[in-house]
Amino acid sequence: MVYESESCRNITSAEDRGRASSVVVEHLRAAIVQAMKSSETAELVALICDNNGLTVEEFLQAPHEFTEMELFLLATPQLPQLRLFPYLTVVKVMHVGLESMEPFSPLHHIEELWLCDNNITVIEGVRQMRSLKYLYLQGNLIESMDGIPSLPNLERLWLCRNRLQNIRKLDLLPQLRSLWVASNRITSLEGAFDSSMTALEELNLSNNQIYFFGQIKNLSVLKSLRVLWLSDPMYGDAPIYHLSNYTTFSLQHLPHLEQLDGVSITMEQRSLTVSVYAKKSIYYSMRGAILNGNVALMYKFAQQEAEKKRNFARDAIRRLDIQLMKLGEYGRDGQYVSRVVTAEEEAHRQTLKRARETREVELEGIERQLLEAWSRTTFETESLHERLLLELNSCGSIRLEEGSEADSWYVNAGELLTSRFDADLYEGMGVTGVKVNRVFRITCQGLRERFDNRIRELDVDLADTRNRRALIRLFSAIPRHAKDQRSFLYEVMTNGFPGLYAEDEGVPLTNSLFYADQERLLSLKRNRNIFGLTSQPDQLSAQLLVSRLFLGKCVAEMGGGRDTSLEEGGDKAVEQPFMTGRRKVTRRHYGDGVFSVYRASEHNPAVKVWHVFDKCLLLPEYVIDFTYTTKAHLTISPPLSMYDKRESLQALLDKVMPMGAQDAINDARTAGYPLLHFLHWLDSNAFHVYSSGETEKAISRAKELYQPKHGLMLINGPLTNELVDSYISNYGTLSDSMLTYCDISEKQIHCIPESLTTSAWGALKTLLLHHNKITTVAWEALANAAPTLETLDLGNNEIARIDLGAASFPGLKKLCLSFNSCSAMDDLRQLPAKMPELCCLHIDHNPWMMNKVVEPFCVSIMPELQQLNGIAISRHARLSYLRKRTLMLNQSTLQYIVSEEQKLRAESATEAFPNSGCGNVLDDSSSSNNNNSDVFRSRYFEQVIANMADRVNQDRPFAPTAGKELSGPPLRSVRAFSFHSSLSSDIKWVTLLPQLRHLSLTSHLIEDISPLAQLRHLRTLNLNDNLVNSTKPLEGMRLISLDLSRNCLYEVDGIASLCDLRFLSIRQNFITSVTELQNCLSLEELYLADNNVPDVRELCLLQSLPKLVSMDAAGNLCAERENAEKLTEYRDCLLYNMPKLKVLDGLPVAEADQQRARDVFAGRVSADLLIERVGPVEMWGTAQEVDLSHCGLRELTLLDPFSCLRVLHLHHNNLERIDGLSSLTSIVALDLSHNRLGHCAVGRVLRNLPNIHSLSLEGNHITDVSALSLALPRLQFLNLKGNEISSIETGLQDLPALRELLLDNNKLRALGPDCFANNHQLTDVSADENYIRTIDGLQSLPRLSILSLGSNRLGDIRAIAQVLRHSGCLAAATFIGNAVARKPPYRVHMIAALPTLTTLDHREITDDERERAELMRNAEIGTPHNVVLDTTFPAEAVGGARASAPVGTLRSIVLHSHRFPAPATPRLQLPVCKNPRGEQHGREGVGKGFAPRLHGAR
Structure with a gap:
């Protein structure tokens, strides 16, 4: 762009000047003359006139016609004389040292104003310039755009080379088309633009302090933006220009852009950008999906291992319960039956109860540890999802990667941590050492650019030893709570420290591990014993941030500081952290020349705390996860010691994940380390050894003490009335009261028949039938026989199904079905109605325990249940957690959740990090179908529901405060909703949210999803970890992302109609066929690992999906992970049949893989x-x-x-x-x-x-x-x-x-x-499109009936006739395309020469043609050589010819077909395989294309 005046003028302004009355002009002239009496004014007016090619006299004659003024290279800080030129429309005042724009306020007709390269500090004086179109203010000292008034006609605003720190007030410029703010100090574009700026087409932001890709997203609201400059040769580059994938990111998020940095954008560039970004999005979505699958596998494996330990404990509890019942023949209510218990038996009964309590504690510990591990794993998984989304949305410029011992930076970080461990400082806390668990490296190109640019601005020569000495690495603490950790690390990764501290506040850092972690350690002081710290293992672990910084000018902190606790009347003994216990250190006390201040420790002057003011000189590098070792480890294994045994960790990973890409394994290790820690703890649990010994000792002693009152009575058959009577007569007493206790265990009973009608059980309270061989139970007969039953023990039998039918047990409180063969979880649905008082249930050691939700299912359908599988529900960590989160979702509850979520989201955006300048890189995920986006959408919903769960009463659902007015958006306008983990099964409430676009309901007990059919606007749906068994309600929906992993699906019939679906995850179901997915033509990602697809051919049918590029089917029956050979064959088969796949089972498909597949298949x-x-x-x-x-x-x-x-x-x-x-x-x-x-x-x-x-x-x-x-x-x-x-x-x-x-x-x-010569049976010869000149070989074919020689080089009719004269069967011939066919009499000659022809050149020979040929032939025989016949002359015109005998006879002969006999054998009609030659006229029934196939078996 160059400085140039606009030639056109506003017509209205011109008319106004033309209508200026003579009185007004005269008045203006008088004012000018009066003002020029001042020598200064006269001199300036003369100078202005001279610069614009006028004399003063000319100017005074028509002052109203002076409309353009130029004034360059002067020294005039003020121009009050401008009031003398009220009719100016174009003003150029440049390089004159102007300090204020106020003198321009009287110029109401200005259309173009140039005030470049002056000393202007504030935009002012333009409020009345309603006609202003172009305003140029480059090269001034302007620091803010606050002075811009409403200028309705302004089209161009240039503010380059000023001191602007942000962009504001653009909403007052509705017609603005071009904005240039290059070479300023702008760091953030948040809030600078909005969708109302529909006219802005050009924007120049070059050479500003824009370091992060997130800022470009703020420009996406400018739908009319066509030209963008972030790098301009005239001004320089913005740092973002030097980031990798800058062009790709810009074109992806600004789809309407036509020119970027002066280069036009071609369609090829844009399509390539879209393609690259789509592939990247699919890659990260794949990593997220594979991560979810691998974490689910790890959790499943952990559950299985935990179930083994639980079964040991349950089995022990079962055995202890039996011994307790036998030791005195009493029920669990403590009432003894039949005999007096001795003191020794009573003492041992207490021993058995203590052993049972120990086992319950063991069960409780397993459940608590597993829940904590899963919760932490869920948090780590969500954090990793956010990091993947951040990496995608930053085009890879922001990453957090975990290192290994093979990485030099990992080793260096570990050495740095251990070298700064001061044992003296930890001596009083019992800490003896520190060990590194994991190290993460922070990579942010924007932060690196900012750091390097600041070093260059300071002109620091790092080759100088003193400067290199000022370049050090220091520690800073990471928040203790997981939620705060996530926010802190996100801010540090994306923007460093400016968003965490006030502008003039120093960032505290230290070179001491103790002081970096001191605040957290002080909170653990109460957890002590004689060995020192004995906190929970996770409390002995922490994280810290390592940052690289340049100290620059560093001075000692002024003053000794004050102890705030003393000033506030606190306890003098309260120890304050060395880093944070003093007042905040701000820059105003030290001046702009000081970059940092330090404070030395009293015990060691080399240990210091620095407060760094210039946050651009801080570069976050590493996050170190470490664990303290304490004196307590002399007696127990140190917590998280699994990190010291990398082989054990790798063995666990290999056991859970026998295959996978390195990225997938690293992701699983990063997110799943709490589960790995749990597995390690489970294997080394010393408490299990102790409890097992106690149990065996107690049971052994009980068997010694137990003296059965009755002898052995083996039934070995059904339980009949006679056997009950026999039992009562031998062992019962009916004299005083009715029988209330009956133990018929270990009698080899086979069944309880319907014929059981005994009246002896009328008052029975306890019935023990364990350790028999019962396979069937007539429940109705049992209920009628024992109507007052309270305890029923059917454990250790062979029962497979429970069909209560019409039976009812109104008083039954305890039921034991342990150690049977029950597998149908639906059988449990009968219990609430048939046993309403049931409060204690044992269902362990049955096949249905393989279902991960059987225990939550029981608690869900029986809310009054108090004990399940040997442990109280209140002591079962997971069941208590789920029960607490089970909310009654109605309109008021939903309104509360939505309102609180909106409030949290707003607070997070405005209060969490108010000084952040990077923008929310994840904020656009709400409209994405990327698999990682669900985590971001659900973050604030999870906080709200967690807060509600913490306040809810276990026996009463949460309800908002009555009468309280809930603010927030109406439910009909809600676009996203998320709810994770509960015992809920009913989702009818979703109909209250009809405008939902994104819905996530994971880890519930949802079976029926038919209410979702009413959500016609739904685009993404996540129902992971539920009980969904049918997808038919999803038919016709417009979903683009669907996650139905870990459900109970056997088929995918309802998914086939989802034509817009791009992402589908159906892992860990029971699906056997995916044929119907062939209709999902938009599908790009498919994850169906760990199903029951039996044959790889079933998967190969998906090759018809044109966009499918990522698929995971490992763990199916056709791709078992344990069978390496079968897995390789499956992979090769899929790659061969589906060559478009880019990722298979989490492994990228390389060219070598495809080549191997081709070689194999x-x-x-x-x-x-x-x-x-x-x-x-x-x-x-x-x-x-x-x-x-x-x-x-x-x-x-x-x-x-x-x-x-x-x-x-x-x-x-x-x-x-x-x-x-x-x-x-x-x-x-x-x-x-x-x-x-x-x-x-x-x-x-x-x-x-x-x-x-x-x-x-x-x-x-x-x-x-x-x-x-x-x-x-x-x-x-x-x-x-x-x-x-x-x-x-x-x-x-x-x-x-x-x-x-x-x-x-x-x-x-x-x-x-x-x-x-030997082919005498040949009847059909076709040799079209050759170079044939002679056909002598056809003379030996007496049966030739069809001849095709088109498009050859035959030129002699007589030679053809000579060769074919003996072909008495020739009926069809083709010579078209030869030279002979181009001669006019060719057809007549050929018909005359070959009288047996019926078709020539695909045209049937007519009677007229044959007569003409006959006429010519006869005429040739009797015509002198000097007579030329006209063969086109009608034969009927020859009067004597038709009357002559020879001709009439010949015609008669031609009309009789028997004159020319047909071949002796008919044409062969075979179901042969021939290639089509096109239509052959005149050869009906003699095709040379594919003949119809035989209808044989396929």
Whole structure:
């Protein structure tokens, strides 16, 4: 751009000037003259007139016509004289040292104002310039845009080379089209633009302090923006210009941009950008999906291992309960039955109860540790999802990567930590050492650019030793709470420290590990014993941030500081952290020249705390996760010691994840380390050893004390009335009261029959039937016989199903079904209605325990349940957690959740880090279908629901305060909702949110999803970890992302209609077929690992999905992880059949992988191919027709079972040999077209096929027919079209039965006299599109009926007639395209020469043509040589010709077909394989295309 005046003027302004009255002009002239009495004014007016080519006199004559003024290179800080030029429209005052714009306020007609390179500090004086269109203020000292008034016509505003720190007030400029603010100090664009700025087309931000990609997203609201400058040769580059993928990021987020940094954007660039970004998005989404799957596998494995330990404990509790019941024959209510318990037995009963309590404590510990591990893993997984989303949205410029011992930076960080551990400082706390668990490296190109730019601005020579000494690494603490950690690390990664501290406040850092972690350590002081710290293992672990910084000018802190606790009347003994216990250190006390201040420790002057003011000189580098070792470790294993045993950690990972890409393994290790720690703890749990010993000792002693009152009575059959009576007569007492306790355990009872009608159990309270062989229970009969039953023990039997029917147990409180064969979880649904008082239930050691939700399911359907599987629900950590989070979602509750979520989101945006300048890189994820986006959407919902769960009463659902007015958006306008983990199963409440776009309901007990059908606007749906068993309600929805992992799906019928679906995860279900997914043509990512798909061919059907690039199917029956060989074959098969895949099972597909797949599967007949093309193996022996065309075959194998095969299609393959056909002795028709058999002696193999009648060798690059070695006595059809044959003198002599021969599109030059010497049965010859000049070989074909020689080089009619004169059967001939056919009398001559023809050149010969030919023929016989006949003259015009006898007789003969006998045998009609040649007129029933196939078995 250059400085130039606009030639056009505002018409209205011109008219106003033209209408200026003489009075006004005279008044103005008088004012000017009066003002010029001042010498200063007169001099300036004269100077202005001179600079603009006028004299003062000319100016005074017409002052109202002076409209343009230019004033350059002067020293005039003020220009009050401008009031003398009220009609100015264009003003250029540059390089004059102007300090104020106020003198321009009287100029109301200004349209163009140039005030460049002056000393202006404030924008002012333009409020009345309603016509102003162009305002140029480059090169001034302006620090703010606050002075800009409403200028409705302003189109161009240039503020380059000023001191602006932000962009404001643009909403007052509705017509602004061009904004240039290059070379300022702008660091953030947040809030600078909004969607109302519809006119802005050009924006120049070059050479500003913009370091982060997040700022570019603020420009996406400018839909009319077409030109953007972030790098301008005139001004310089913004730092963001030097970041990797800068162009890609800009074009992706500014789709309407036409020019970037002076370079026009082509369609190819934009399409490439979209493609690259789409691939990156799919890659990160894949990593997120694989991460979810791997973490789910780790959790499943942890649950299985925990279940083994739980089963040991439950089994022990079961055995202890039995011993307690036997030891005195009493129920759990403590009432003794039948006999007096001795003191020794009573004492041991207490021992058994203590052992049982120990086992309950063990169960409680396992549940608590597993829940804590899962909660922490969930948090780490969500954090990793956010980091992946951050990495994607920053185009890889911001990353947090975990290191390993093989990385030098990992080793260096560890050495730095251990070198700064001061044992003296920790001595009083019992800490003996520190060890590094993990190290993460922070990579942020924007922060690095900012750091380097600041170093360059300070002109620091790092080659100087003193400067290098000032470049150090220091520690800073990371918040203790997980939520705060996430926010802190996000801010540090994206913007460093400016957003965490006030502008003039110093950032505290230290070179001491103790002082960096002191505040957290002080909070642990109460957890002490004689060994020192004995906190929970996780409390002995912490994280700290390592930053690199340049100290610059560093001075000692002024003053000693004050102890704030003393001033506030606090306890003098309260110890204050060395880093944070003093007052805040601010820059105003030290001046701008000081970069940092320090304070030394009293015990060691080398240990210091620095407060760094210049936050641009701070570069975060590492996050170190470490653990203290304490004196307590002399007796117990140190917490998190698994990190000291990398081999154990790797072994655990290999056990859980036997395969996977390195990225996936690293992600799983990063997110799943709490679960790995839990597994490590589970294996080394000393408490289990102790409790096992206690249990065995107690049970052993109980067996010694237990003296059964009754002898052994084996029933070995059903429980009958007689057996009950016998039991009562022998062991019961009915004299005083009715029987309340009955123990018939260990009697080999087989069943409880319907015939059980005993009346002896009328008052029975306790019935023990454990350790029998009961398979069936007549529940109704049992309920009628024992109506007052309170305790029923059916454990240790063989019961498979529970069908209560009409039975009812109104008083039953305790039911034991442990150690049976129950597998149907739905059977438990009967219990709440049939046993309303049930409060204690044992269902462990049944197949249904394999279902991960069976315990939560029981608690969900039986809310009054108090004890489950041997442990109180209140002591079961996970069940208590889920029960507490189970909320009654109605309109008021939803309104509360939505309102609080909106409030938290707003607070987070405005209060969390008010000084941040990087923008929220994740904020656009709400509209993304990326798999990682759900985590960001659910963050604030989870906080609200967690707060509600903390306040809710276990027995009463949460309800908002009555009468309290809830603020927030109406439910109908809510676009996103998320709820994680509860016992809820009903989702009818979703209909209250009809405008939902994004819904996440993970880890519930949802089965019925039919209410979702009403959410017609829903775009992303996450139902991970539920009980969904049908997807039919999803039919017709417009979902683009769907996650149904870890449910109970057996089929995917409802998903087939989701035509917009791009992301689908159905991991860990029971799906056996995915055929219906072929209709999801928009699908890009498919994750179906760990299902029951039995055959890889089922997955190969998905090759029809054109956009599918990422798939994970590992863990299915066809891809078992433990079978490496099968897994490799599955992978090769998928890659061969689905070449568009870029990622398979989390592993990127390299060219070498695809090549290996081609080598393994291409060109080979496989059993899978035959099953796909023919059918099951059982059908192979009866199949009569097989199509193996277009299979890329290079070798023929596995064809021996096809003993009845008659027709075989092998066209369009890559065959060079056909050895595999020798066993197909029944074959009749063989199509080998379009292969590579030009040098193969196919006849040698085909000699073994005695029944072959039809053979097609079209398009095989054959040059010599004799090289084929064809000796097939029964061959009747031979197709040699599309080859390179130049001669057929030999090669056909051993085909005596040949009837039809196709030689089209070859290089034949002649049909030699002996080429058909032995082919006397030949009736059809086609040799179109060759170079044939002679056809002498056709003389030996007496049965020739069809001849096609089109597009050759035949030129002599007489020679053709001479050769074909003995072909008495010739009915159709084609010579079109030859030279002979271009001669006018050709058709008549040919008809006359070949009287048997009925069709010539695909046209039927008419009677008129034949008569004309006859006339010409007879005339030629009797006409002198000097007479020329006109063959076009009508025969009817020759009066005597039709009356003469010879002609009439000839005509009569022609009309009788018996004069020309047909061939002795009819044309062969075979179901042969031939290649189409187009329509052949006049050859009805004699086609040379594909004949209809045989209807044989496939």
